[in-house]
Each structure stands twice: as structure tokens, then as C-alpha cells.
Amino acid sequence: MSSQTQNRQIRQEGGSESPAEVDVLIVGGGINGAGIARDAAGRGLRVLLCEKDDLASHTSSASTKLIHGGLRYLEYYEFGLVRKALLEREVLMRSAPHIISPLRFVMPHDQGQRPAWMIRMGMFLYDHLARRELLPGAETLRLSEHVAGKPLRADFRRGFAYSDAWVKDSRLVVLNVMDAAEKGATVMTRTRCVSAQRQGQGPDQYWLAQLQTADGRQLTIKSRSLVNASGPWAVSFLHQTLHHDAAKTLRLIKGSHIVVRRLFHHDYAYIFQHPDGRIVFAIPYEQDFTLIGTTDLEYSGSLDQVAITPDEVSYLCELASHYFIQSIGPADVIWSYSGVRPLVEEVVATGKEKAAALTRDYSLELDSAGAPLLNVFGGKITTYRKLAEEALALLAPHLGNEASSWTEHACLPGGDIFSARPENRAVREFPAYVQLCQQQYAWLPPHLVERFAHAYGSRMHVLLKNRQSLADMGDMLAPGLYVAEVEYLMQHEWARTAEDILWRRSRLGLHMLNESGARLQAWIDGKRIGKA
Known part of the structure; x- marks a missing residue:
């Protein structure tokens, strides 16, 4: 049914x-x-x-977009959580290779941070807490000789690289x-x-x-x-x-992110250890942008109206500017988002006393x-x-x-690109799958086929069924968004508004910030009236 x-x-x-x-x-x-x-x-x-x-x-749509073990959780001795997450990381990558991709992280290091030996030990533990088949292990980098060092300030000469994954949350x-x-x-x-x-x-x-x-x-x-x-x-x-x-008891913690124009032109992400002890990521995002976050603040406001504050924007801009040659300020932020994480408060023994501790588990x-x-x-x-x-x-x-x-x-819908069961090949050979789809649908722009492959995996064949030309896709309701895709999202993915489509089923809204999406919403409203 x-x-x-x-x-x-x-x-x-x-x-x-x-x-x-x-x-x-x-x-x-x-x-x-x-x-x-x-x-x-x-x-x-x-x-x-x-x-x-x-x-x-x-x-669930306001995360840092990572499938990861949580390297920083090792500092809090949450070894069980990290191991569980590392095991799940590869399970999820195999089940949804279209929306989850390997991502290599670079951690610049200087004298004000944790000792290098401690970081190396932590990364060794991170690599070996769980079986790892898909991702390469950690390594030490000379940033002056590595592509990831070029956007960084010159005083960052050494760094460390490790692997996790990125997800369309x-x-x-x-x-x-x-x-x-x-x-x-x-x-x-x-x-x-x-x-x-x-x-x-x-x-x-x-x-x-x-x-x-x-x-x-x-x-x-x-x-x-x-x-x-x-x-x-x-x-x-x-x-x-x-x-x-x-x-x-839940402690509500707000995490905010900012998006700026692309700060670097390679596929590595960065993890920054700020002197205040917080961790902030800078991640290549949606081809043209860099995603920076997150903050970590107690929250007591409305859960339906969570938004970044000017202080959070300044904090993230200042932190990024501490590392990158290209400094950024609030005027460079083209989009931001915030979410509230419900962290479980546990009572733990600390010597003769008991205290509350937050866990990400x-x-x-x-x-x-x-x-x-x-x-x-x-x-x-x-x-x-x-x-x-x-x-x-x-x-x-x-x-x-x-x-x-x-x-x-079991694969998630669209993850069965080579076989019905999850397999390492689907992760390792996903670029080859994209090329096959581009050949199959040569009548579509290659960049559009690539987006479809990463959004829908094998389900793109449902979206494109019985279509043989760009004219068969219907009108373009927003840049790169045709009637055929909107109908698919409304029929199969519960999309009901332009916001659903532009900001959750996709991030196309980021590429059309100066447009309201009014034409798309008018088309959706007309479609709904027509069915009434």
C-alpha cells in the first residue's frame, strides 16, 4: 500500500x-x-x-552536515560513543553513497594548542577504535607543501589530516x-x-x-x-x-553556522581548535561556498524561532580570520542557520560529589x-x-x-546504484556512476545530472522516466529547477512549499538568494488548487 x-x-x-x-x-x-x-x-x-x-x-537540517565519530569527544573519554559512531559512519556511507561522501579534514597546529604528541595519539585512537574499510587514516602534514596550507596564514606550518564524511542532512x-x-x-x-x-x-x-x-x-x-x-x-x-x-533532563544547546563565499579552492575541510577550547569547522559547501560552524550556547528561547545572534556571527568570523589569509567579517556572511541540540544531562560521580555532565550520546x-x-x-x-x-x-x-x-x-532509497545491498564499491566508484548517468542523459546539462545523482541516486531514473529532452522537464520554475523535479518532490517526498524544496529537499535557495521563490510557490499553489 x-x-x-x-x-x-x-x-x-x-x-x-x-x-x-x-x-x-x-x-x-x-x-x-x-x-x-x-x-x-x-x-x-x-x-x-x-x-x-x-x-x-x-x-536535523541545522547540523554541521557531518557523519563522524566525533574526534573531540575523545577528550571527554566518551570512547563508547566514538566507537559506535565510527562503526555507523561506514554503515551509513554504504547505505547512501549518493548523499554521504568521504571528506578529508586538516587540523592546523601551532604552539598555543594541545601538544602535537597528544593530537597524534588521539588520531591513532580515532583510526583504530573501529574497523575502517573506506577511509584513509591520519597523517602529519607540512602545510607549506600541501594544497590545504595555501589559504592559511603563514605561521601555521604543521598540521594533521584525518577522514570523516559529509552528508545532506x-x-x-x-x-x-x-x-x-x-x-x-x-x-x-x-x-x-x-x-x-x-x-x-x-x-x-x-x-x-x-x-x-x-x-x-x-x-x-x-x-x-x-x-x-x-x-x-x-x-x-x-x-x-x-x-x-x-x-x-535535557540541556538545550544552540549551534549556529554561517555561510560565506568560497574561501579556498580544494576539496579538504578544516577543523580549528580555538584557544577557548571550542572546535569549529570550515567545510566546502554547495560548490561556491564555505560553511563555518558551530557555536555552542545555552538556549532558552522559542524552539520555533531559533536564529543566530550578531555576537555569534562575529565570533565565527573572527575565528576563521585567525586561520585564513582572507579575513571575513559580518558583511561577508550571505546566509546563516541555527539549531538546538537536546543534550542529555547525566549525574556522574566526581570524587565524593556528584555533578551534572552533558553527553552527545x-x-x-x-x-x-x-x-x-x-x-x-x-x-x-x-x-x-x-x-x-x-x-x-x-x-x-x-x-x-x-x-x-x-x-x-539495507540501502536507503537511491543508494542501490550498483546492487540492491550496501557495498564499498558504491562509495568508491560513485564518480564513475555520475559519469554513466551523464552519458545516459546526455540531453541534460552535465552539472544538472550530477546534482540529480547526488540528491536522488538511483531514484533519478524515476524522476526522469519517459523524458527524452529538456523540453520534457517542463518549465524552469527557479534557476536549475524544472517542473519535473518539483512534481517528483511533491509526489514522493512530501514537499508542499517553496521553502521545503529550496532549503530542505535541496539547497538551491542558496544559489538564488536575490530571488524570492515566489514563482515556484505560485506554481505549487496553482497545482494544489487544481487538485482540490
Whole structure:
């Protein structure tokens, strides 16, 4: 059954006396909710995912775009988290080689930083905490003789290089949701869970939830379990919607990034160790730009209106200018974004006392006093698949589901470029796949085929089915964006607005900052009216 068909059934049943019934109701369309929905649907469970906004509208599209083990976490002795993340790094690269790419990082070094021997030891540990098949190990660099040294100030003579990976973060969320829908899940964006209560007695208990769509319609859902994957809202959802106490405390930490015109013309990224102890990355971004971030600030404002401050902009500009020959200031920033990370606060023993410590790891709490409630606290993009797998290991037995875990050996939609199963070849030979696609679709501009390959992988063949000329793509609604792609995104990826398309399904908005996207939105509105 397609996601569209299931959504129609939910709408019809929501207004009747008998509520729609599912096994798992997931609240939250970020990376954790998406991963759990995919895993659960693949085990044969009836799943409904609801998200109050668009998919990946908040934290999951506001990351530094990295799939990484977390080199800096070694300083905090989080060896278990780093190992888990390093293992997942290669699993994810194989499953989605179109949206996840290897990236080589350079760490410039000077006398004001940690001793070189300590950095070498940390990188040796980083290389050997987990099996590594796809990425080269660390090395010491003479920056005066290396291409990555040319944009840097002359006093940085030595550096270190190591490997991690880069990801299209919001597309990772969408691909997980696509896979969930193709395995039978119902997906409802712009739909808020406004209340949920346990009903029934003994083994027949269930959750009765009220959902509200953006146009005010109320839907009643009967679910055998409830998953709270609302990210920064996890505690407030428990308190305000479920009227439950929270087992964990979350510290909300804002991370902001700036984007400037390209500061260097090579494919390396940089990791800078600032004297205040913070780590900031400078990453080649969307061909023409450099992404710089992140900040790390306590946050107590509205979670729906998170924005960078002038002080954060100045901080990131000053830090970058400390390293690069080309200095930058606030006037050079052409775009910025901010997100709030929900970090789990743990109580740890420190000698005779106890203190609170923040971890980047996640915590899963199952309340099985009645219909199961699974709360997801914390987490990071790199470990989302493992989080989902562990979530189902906790939840599935309470639903009588004995299906095995499966996602480690399955491609995400579009990742099956050479075979149906994840393989190293897909990562290593992705440039060759792009060339094959450019030959197959020689009637399209090569740069457009390359973008399609990196966005959609093998699913680009669905987008381009029965099209044989540029005229078959329809009108160009924005630079490089044709009707055919917009229709694909609306039909298969839950895109409903120009912002969804230009800033989350793609980053095309970055290349058209002086245009409003009004023509695209008008076309979308006309399409919706035509279907009404």
C-alpha cells in the first residue's frame, strides 16, 4: 500500500466513530523519528509518523552536515560513543553513497594548542577504535607543501589530516521516511499531536491520540504504542501533551553556522581548535561556498524561532580570520542557520560529589506501565540508525513482534546504484556512476545530472522516466529547477512549499538568494488548487 493511499484511509477514518488503528505512533519527523519509523515499518509493524512542520524542519537540517565519530569527544573519554559512531559512519556511507561522501579534514597546529604528541595519539585512537574499510587514516602534514596550507596564514606550518564524511542532512531524514512509507508507514506532515492518553485495561491498553492538521482538522488515532521522538521538544511534549514526568533532563544547546563565499579552492575541510577550547569547522559547501560552524550556547528561547545572534556571527568570523589569509567579517556572511541540540544531562560521580555532565550520546526510556511509551532523549545524526535499532529492540517485544533487525544491510532509497545491498564499491566508484548517468542523459546539462545523482541516486531514473529532452522537464520554475523535479518532490517526498524544496529537499535557495521563490510557490499553489 502506498503512503498516499494510507494517508487517505487515516483521514477518512479519523472523522468516523472508529479511530484509525496502528501499532506505533511516532511523534517527530526529525532524524530519530524517521529512523524509528523506517525500522519499525520494515519489521511489519503498522506505523504512523506525525510531524508538526515539514520533515527535518529543525535540528536535523541545522547540523554541521557531518557523519563522524566525533574526534573531540575523545577528550571527554566518551570512547563508547566514538566507537559506535565510527562503526555507523561506514554503515551509513554504504547505505547512501549518493548523499554521504568521504571528506578529508586538516587540523592546523601551532604552539598555543594541545601538544602535537597528544593530537597524534588521539588520531591513532580515532583510526583504530573501529574497523575502517573506506577511509584513509591520519597523517602529519607540512602545510607549506600541501594544497590545504595555501589559504592559511603563514605561521601555521604543521598540521594533521584525518577522514570523516559529509552528508545532506535533511535529505537523510527524507530518505528514511520514504523507505518507511514504501514499507507501509503512514506519514503526516504539518500534523501536530495535541493529546494522547492511555485507555483500556491490562494487556488491551492502548494510546488514544488526537492529531490536528494544519487546516484544523482533528484525527483520532488508536495506537498500541507511542514514541516520543520530538527532539528538543521531548520533555515539553511529555509535560504538556502527555502530562507525564520526564525521566531525563535535557540541556538545550544552540549551534549556529554561517555561510560565506568560497574561501579556498580544494576539496579538504578544516577543523580549528580555538584557544577557548571550542572546535569549529570550515567545510566546502554547495560548490561556491564555505560553511563555518558551530557555536555552542545555552538556549532558552522559542524552539520555533531559533536564529543566530550578531555576537555569534562575529565570533565565527573572527575565528576563521585567525586561520585564513582572507579575513571575513559580518558583511561577508550571505546566509546563516541555527539549531538546538537536546543534550542529555547525566549525574556522574566526581570524587565524593556528584555533578551534572552533558553527553552527545542518546538515552532511550521505555515506560511499559500500560501501553508502551518510548521516550528518545538526545542523539546525533551519525548514530540515528543504531538508536532506531535499539529502540525497536526495546519496543517490539511489547508488541509481539519478533522480526530481526535489518537496516544495517539495507540501502536507503537511491543508494542501490550498483546492487540492491550496501557495498564499498558504491562509495568508491560513485564518480564513475555520475559519469554513466551523464552519458545516459546526455540531453541534460552535465552539472544538472550530477546534482540529480547526488540528491536522488538511483531514484533519478524515476524522476526522469519517459523524458527524452529538456523540453520534457517542463518549465524552469527557479534557476536549475524544472517542473519535473518539483512534481517528483511533491509526489514522493512530501514537499508542499517553496521553502521545503529550496532549503530542505535541496539547497538551491542558496544559489538564488536575490530571488524570492515566489514563482515556484505560485506554481505549487496553482497545482494544489487544481487538485482540490
